[in-house]
Amino acid sequence: MPSRNAAPEAAPRRRPEVKKATAHEMAARQRDISVAEFFQKNRHLLGFDNPRKALLTTVKEAVDNSLDACEEAGILPDITVKIEVARSGDGSLPTTPAQAERFIVTVQDNGPGIVKKNIGKVFAKLLYGSKFHRLRMSRGQQGIGISAAGMYGQLTTGKPTKVISKIEKEDQAHVFEVSIDTKKNEPVEHETKSISWDREHGTSVSIELEGRYQKGKGSVDEYLELTSIANPHASFAYHSPETAEPKKYPRGVEVLPAAPREIKPHPYGIELGMLLKMLQDTKSHWLSGFLSSEFVRVSSAVADEICKNAKLSPRARPRDVMGKDAEVLYKTLQTTKLMSPPTDCISPIGEKAILAGLYKEIDGDFYTAVTRPPSVYRGNPFVIEAGIAFGNKGFLPKDGDAPPEPAANGELALEEEGEKSGSKRALTLAELRKAARLKEKLAKEEERGPELARLIRFANRVPLVYQQTACATYKAATEVGWRKYGLTQSRGSLPQGSLCIFVHMGSVWVPFTSESKEAIADYDEIRKEIRLALQECGRKLGIHLNRIARAKYEMSRRDKFGLYIKEVAEACGKLKVKYGNVNVEKLKKQLQAVAEKVTGGEETEADLNRKENAPSELANTIIVTEKGLEGAVPEGLLNTKPIPVSPPDGAHQAEAGSGEDAADEAPAKGDEKEKGKAKGKAKGSASAQAAPPAKAAKTAPVPDDIPIYSGGKQVSGKKVKGNAGAALQPQKKGKGKGNQKELF
């Protein structure tokens, strides 16, 4: 990527030795800077500061657009992301993705498609979009993202953006190659043709760009995992440049989130410049009418009051209010007592859906989620949601009598499991991975100290992967006193342990610290809400941990007493010979009963091995026990069995073959299978590329009983669930024809 500084400098420079310029000379150098030109020089603001980030940003912008489009059209999104290695500038093809310098990113969705005449503008004109001009909770806001990605590709490889789009009921899909005239900020359409495309509607965007492919934090894998958590209603397939088979992120809920309602701005949330623009643009003839129709929470009575306080005539023409008057008006607006904006324009992910998202992607034993009531900062409504996924395996009661250290524990568990399920079975892949992870984790801890919690952040369902420490979520998460909830935490840092902290902010306007939208700005109101949400999650975790710790402690006491009971009873037997005698076996039983009584009775067992519902104080929580799931487990998940034994590959293939769609599916191994493969399930969600909109999934507020299916997890998801299909929902009417492979 060419250095930013190499661009020709247009702005006047100040150099002491240069002769002072006259006003005329300066005027000669002053000219318009096109937006595109501006961003060409400031692309770091948009997330294109380095090749690796550029690759992610491109995927991200395209996926965000797809999700927004699908949701708006009431379609459950099925999105395919593909990253291919492209020939380098000199025409050579790199041997490994890590060495590659150029990539082709293709993102394809089953959205409504884009009208032909708009395609150029959507993909090759900055600040063109449907979202900037209204206050509504949506992923993109400024209409910069995807065109910026296209522009970046164009700048680094000279290749145009390729777009295929098909609108429902049109026979042909349109294929475009568009680039951007960076001076005029106007699209240039290179080529247009029509092809037949075997899907009803959808959009596919391909951008060739300079980038760098690297796994780990900030990678495309991570981004898709996170997106899949916050958007459990969407399914993703990811073709990475490394593997032949796509990695799948299955759908977790079958209902679209409620469509957010569009609202007018609240006077507290606007700035003077915006007010001036609104005064000019309004269709109202009178100032009072302008105020009451362009803002929320301003009734005509309030509008009159505002005019009076600002010493302006309610009958003034809005266009004539400018200069000092406008400033007075602005100040009056800020000081007038107004109701908070309505909050129903916010569409939270919902506790159940967050649970489903966390559960399907993050390995853990305890999940909980909280959606806060909506709140307002600077006239903008917002809602904070938080969740926690916690791996209990690493947690041990502090008591000295506690079972052995985690390592031994984990290994022990594996051994036992192996024994139980018969000697023939070798450890499953998932178990081996689990063991390997455990080992790795321990090794890491030895090297670098204990593992810190992972914080995953979202704004309007979009994952934020950079600038964690600048983010209000991070500040709030480190502010929470996690020790109260049974975790370890150093001052001013995240808690330690196998913990994943989820924070989502939904708002009509998420305040970012920069244009690249990487961190949420630190407003007191926002930070407080985040803290409250996290505390609520923490409390639930604390209750859970306490209970487990207590139960484990009681169990260890009981076990210890149990060991000694035999000794004591037998000693009593010997002591009583010829002195009354005693039934040793009966005495043992009696002592055992007393021991159980003093160690918490049946409750202890129940806490460790709960079969029934979780206690009432743990609402919206899933707890994974050896016997299965408990708590607020959505219906679909209830049917899942605890980690089943995977049959050997051969057997698995045979079974897979019996499913109708199985053959079409990209061959997935073992645990990676999609739910479509499950027996008795004809239609797999992954293959349901084009569900008829409106019928397939109604947009509905998040109900309590969101169906969640428990389809096979990603291997990366670490969990392996069986009989997934049983939970599939009836409204799923995927066509099952689309095969992702043929699209590329």
Place this chain on the structure above:
Amino acid sequence: MVAKKKGKRDLPAALAKMADEVIGSANKGKTPTLDIPVRSLANVRFNEQKRYIEMGSAKQEREFFNVNMAKKFMQTMCVAAACRQLEDEGKTTSIRDLFYMIKHRIDGSNENTVDDQSESDAVIEDLEVTAQFIREELNLFAENKGALAGEITLVDSGDTIDGRAVGSGGWAIPSIVEEDVIQFKKCTANFVLLIEKGAVWHRLNQDKFWRKHKCIILHGGGQPPRGVRRLCYRFVNELKLPLYVYVDNDPWGYYIYSVVKQGSINLAFESQRMAVPSARFIGLSSFDPEKFGLDKKSTAIGLDEGDIRRAKEILAYPWFQSKEWQKEIHNMLANGAKFELEALTNKSISFVTEEYLPRKIKEKDFLD
């Protein structure tokens, strides 16, 4: 070993009571609990009337279903059962043997009932105070220590021992000297002399001191073990002999005397079976070097810090409060010197048997 003697207390019955506590609690659904008298300085007091150290009444509850006590509880029951077995089989063992009797792997665990002898030793002492049977009665013994010679004929496990014909080494005093092991047959002694050190005892034995003065001489090799103390108790109480204690002139010697006389803090619960309040301190007194014209320069050993500290502690003990004793100890501190029994040899080899002890006994130059 012979069957229970007449009058002997019923050990199995006492131990069965402990089992009854467990069984009774189990029946009631309660945690079995043993009340064990506290064996510590806090629970010890000097009985002015009886003139010995007694254990107080403080007891600790040992609960079975308490994490901190469960193992000890189990061990206590195991030791009790082992003692019952010894009783049934009529055998005695060392406390080390007992440790191995009860030590085994607990089923279904990688834990042993006991891992170290110190655990079973402590439990034995608990059992002694709980069942109110001393170690010897529990058929347990410690290492033999101490020897005896003199004007007595006794029976040890059926063998008749003539105290006048025990050679130069004397009769080794066993750890258990209870009536069922040791019986007194004939005694012609007028008093008993307990000597701190084997070497001095040897001098007296070689000089046949006991024949000339019609006495029994015994030593305990430093702080006398239970067997020696218990034997002294029996001599005094059964044969009505006076007991004289002959120890070094230093704070440790004083304390040995006081243990014989009043009992020890550690074994306070056994004072009533071992303490001999009538015992007298015959020497070495801090006034003796003067009195007997010892060459102080060549025989005195300077008191070190530990000696002085210990002397001051002893000064404070309630049973050293008599005027004479305070004078004695203060005089030692004033001398700034201590004297070993062997110091008398500086005068002549048999000075102790020919001059010192005869004169002391004749003049009744004792401390109470």
